[in-house]
Every structure is written in structure tokens, then in C-alpha cells.
Amino acid sequence: MTEVLLKTPLHAVHVEQGAKMVPFAGYDMPVQYPLGVKKEHLHTRDAAGLFDVSHMGQLRLKGDNAAATLEALVPVDIIDLPNGNQRYAFFTNEQGGIMDDLMVANLGDHLFVVVNAACKEQDIAHLQANLLEGVELEVIEDRALLALQGPKAVDVLATLNPAVKDMVFMDVARLELLGVECIVSRSGYTGEDGFEISVPNAQAAALANTLTDSDLVEWIGLGARDSLRLECGLCLYGHDLDTTTTPVEASLLWGISKIRRADGQRAGGFPGADIILEQIATKDVKRKRVGLVGQTKAPVREGCKLFDANDVEVGIVTSGTAGPNAGKPVSMAYVRSDLMAVGTEIFAEVRGKKLPMTVEKMPFVPQRYYRG
Known part of the structure; x- marks a missing residue:
């Protein structure tokens, strides 16, 4: 059945x-x-996507x-x-495994939470089952979400509302764009400066078309979104993170x-806290997420097995790309923890050949978030 x-x-x-x-996470999406x-990747780094x-x-x-409801489910303040x-x-x-990663914003009268598409039904059920007294969970169905990313993003968005220039990385505000109230955060998933914009469905196309009317802005698909986030060392849930991987193993x-944490005023109190805090204290984990750079020109993709110099299997690649801005193949992988040193x-192993790679610090290209 289709x-x-x-x-x-x-x-x-x-x-x-x-x-x-x-098809992507149950949606028909532009790749x-x-x-x-x-070119979409490079345009985002140079201008705005x-x-x-x-x-x-x-x-x-x-x-x-x-806030107390959510804090009981995440190891975050x-x-x-x-x-x-x-x-x-x-x-x-x-x-201690990661069920999903998310963004949480305080808008004063409520928390605005954005979760991954493939996990949202599970996340909604998880929240519903753990709501404290008097807390209401509302699933927003009437808003689209746009991300405007790149060094020119602020210039483009400021033509619609100059207030965005005063925002810094991880700020969030209700702002009027084209006469409609939007939720705008200065954040994103490319490593570049940029904004994420929650806009009512009815005005989404008008806003998108207005933004892309600028010569600085191009539409960007899932393909370049993946290579952009990987170059900047950002994890993709279901690939670099999953329910069997702890935040310590994931280098998060x-x-x-x-x-x-163990010496904090509100230490623990989240699912798997004992396991995660023990791993932090002892640094005792069998595998860690690392960045790898290829010594040849061949991209090393997700699923490739990794070996040491003695041909012993030591890990697996979870994300890989040609690295358009890095100028060399870059990958994320989990390797035996004694091999994580830069x-x-x-x-x-790529098509039966063993290609040399080197552990390198992430991000592979500099993150350029605007911090003021």
C-alpha cells in the first residue's frame, strides 16, 4: 500500500x-x-537560504x-x-538514552516547544503522561515554521521588522511580519546566523514569497540542510542520536x-539521571561521538563500518557528506572511547576498500551565530 x-x-x-x-517523516518534503x-549549501553560507x-x-x-513539568523530563534548567x-x-x-532533542522558548505566558517531526507523536504522548497539576499541553496545528539562515538573513528579515537586528543568538520574541504576529527566534540548524519563524498557515506562503523575492534568498531543501548541519557538528535525531545513546556518549x-549535574542545586530528577551523572563523574563510556575527516576525496556515508590499524572493527559512521565548505569529506561517527583523541x-570501509580518516574536532567549519 502507498x-x-x-x-x-x-x-x-x-x-x-x-x-x-x-517522503520524510511522513511528509512530502523538498529535498x-x-x-x-x-549550490544551495554554498548559497546559504554566502547569503541566505x-x-x-x-x-x-x-x-x-x-x-x-x-517549566517544572518539562524540567522533570530533561537534564536542562x-x-x-x-x-x-x-x-x-x-x-x-x-x-539515559535520548528520546528526542528539542528547542524550548519562554514566551512569558507559556513555553513554546519545537520537537522533531519523526518523534512528535511520541513526544506529545510523553508530555501528556507527565503533566503536573494545572499544566495544559496544546499541539499547534495552525502554524507553519520557516528557517531563514545565512549571513544575510538579518538584512532580509529586518526589511520586514527592524527589531530583529537587536536580537542575539537564542533570543525569541513575538514580532509582526507582514502585519501578522509571528514567533521569531534567532537560531537555526545550519551553524550560521539566522532565524526560525512560526507563522500562521494562512500567511505562510505570502511570507515565504516575500522573503524569496530578495535576490539574497534561495529556497533550500533537505539535502543541503543535512550537509550544512553536519559541517557545523550538529546532530540529527535518529542518526547521530537515539534511545540507546546517552548524552555523554553523544558528546553533548x-x-x-x-x-x-551532581553538584547542582537541582541535580538529577530527570529520567536516567543516575546513569548519566555516573558517566559524567567516571568518564566511563565504551563509545563516543567524534568528527572524522577523510584523507581521500571519497565521501564516507552513514552506515560505513570503522576499523583500527589492526583491522579490528571499532565503530560506525552515523552521518557523512562531501563537505562543500570544509573542502574535504566529513563524517560523524561513534568510535571506541580509547580512539577519540584528535x-x-x-x-x-567503503565498497570493500579501507579509506583512512582522521579524528578531528567539530565543528568542521566555524559556527557563526550572532552573539552581539
Whole structure:
């Protein structure tokens, strides 16, 4: 039987723009436009790219205990999240594994939460089952989500509302764009400066068309979104993160708030805390997420097995790309923890050949978030 795919409010726009559409997380999504994946990638780094990310789940948590509800499910400080700011977080399970990663914004009267498309039904059920008294979860169905990314993004968006110039990385605000109230955060998934914009469905096409009317902006598909995030060392859930991988193994210690660690005032109290805090304390994990750079020109893709110099299997690649801006093949992988040191040589099996790769610090290209 053919899967019936969902469509975002911008589906007709993508078809009109000549996008190649593919199934992704239950949606019919643009993987690339006539410009092509590599040129889309480079254009985003040089100017500005517009991404339709309306397949993501948008949620509201309301009530006096909204922050406490969420903080009990993530190893992140939500209670002290300032009004007008957002944070990266992840749901953990009782084994310390990552159920999904998400963005949480404090809009004053509620928390605005964005979760991954493939996990949103699970995440909604998880939240519903753990709501504290007086907390209401609202699934937002009437808003699209756009991401405008790249060094020229601020110049383009400022023509619609100059207030965006005053925002810095991880700020969030309700702002009027084309006469309609949008939720705008200065953040994104490319490593570049940029914005994510939650806009009512009825105005989504008008906003998208206005943005792409600028010579600085091109539509960008899932293909370039993947290579952009990988070059900047950002994980993709279901590939680099999953329920069997802890934040410590995933090299995401920066995502665990100090106040939630063993010596913090509100330490623990999230699923799998004992396991995760023990791993932080002992540094005892069998595998770690690392960056790998190819010594040949051949891209090393997800699923390639990794070997040491003695031909012993030591890990697996979880993401890989040609690295258009890095200028060399780059990959993310999980390797045996004794091989995670920068400069270590590891061999990837590609079509029966063992290709040399080197462990390198991520990101592979500099992140350029605007911090003021």
C-alpha cells in the first residue's frame, strides 16, 4: 500500500518552484530545488537560504507548573529560563538514552516547544503522561515554521521588522511580519546566523514569497540542510542520536545544565539521571561521538563500518557528506572511547576498500551565530 503523505502549508509553493519532493517523516518534503544541493549549501553560507521546516512539531505548555513539568523530563534548567530566551534540550529515558532533542522558548505566558517531526507523536504522548497539576499541553496545528539562515538573513528579515537586528543568538520574541504576529527566534540548524519563524498557515506562503523575492534568498531543501548541519557538528535525531545513546556518549555535555549535574542545586530528577551523572563523574563510556575527516576525496556515508590499524572493527559512521565548505569529506561517527583523541587515524570501509580518516574536532567549519 502507498503511504499517504502529509503536506506542509507551503507544499504548493515547493512544487511551483520545481522542487524534487521526497517522503520524510511522513511528509512530502523538498529535498532539493533546481539550483541543486551543493549550490544551495554554498548559497546559504554566502547569503541566505529559506527552509520549510513546518513538519516539525510545535507545542505550547501553559500553567504555573509548565517549566517544572518539562524540567522533570530533561537534564536542562527550564525553571530559570529567562523570558525571551530559548534553550536546546533533550528528552531522556530511564536508561539515559535520548528520546528526542528539542528547542524550548519562554514566551512569558507559556513555553513554546519545537520537537522533531519523526518523534512528535511520541513526544506529545510523553508530555501528556507527565503533566503536573494545572499544566495544559496544546499541539499547534495552525502554524507553519520557516528557517531563514545565512549571513544575510538579518538584512532580509529586518526589511520586514527592524527589531530583529537587536536580537542575539537564542533570543525569541513575538514580532509582526507582514502585519501578522509571528514567533521569531534567532537560531537555526545550519551553524550560521539566522532565524526560525512560526507563522500562521494562512500567511505562510505570502511570507515565504516575500522573503524569496530578495535576490539574497534561495529556497533550500533537505539535502543541503543535512550537509550544512553536519559541517557545523550538529546532530540529527535518529542518526547521530537515539534511545540507546546517552548524552555523554553523544558528546553533548554542554547540553546538560550545571544546576542539573551532581553538584547542582537541582541535580538529577530527570529520567536516567543516575546513569548519566555516573558517566559524567567516571568518564566511563565504551563509545563516543567524534568528527572524522577523510584523507581521500571519497565521501564516507552513514552506515560505513570503522576499523583500527589492526583491522579490528571499532565503530560506525552515523552521518557523512562531501563537505562543500570544509573542502574535504566529513563524517560523524561513534568510535571506541580509547580512539577519540584528535589526530587518531581510523579506517572506513567503503565498497570493500579501507579509506583512512582522521579524528578531528567539530565543528568542521566555524559556527557563526550572532552573539552581539
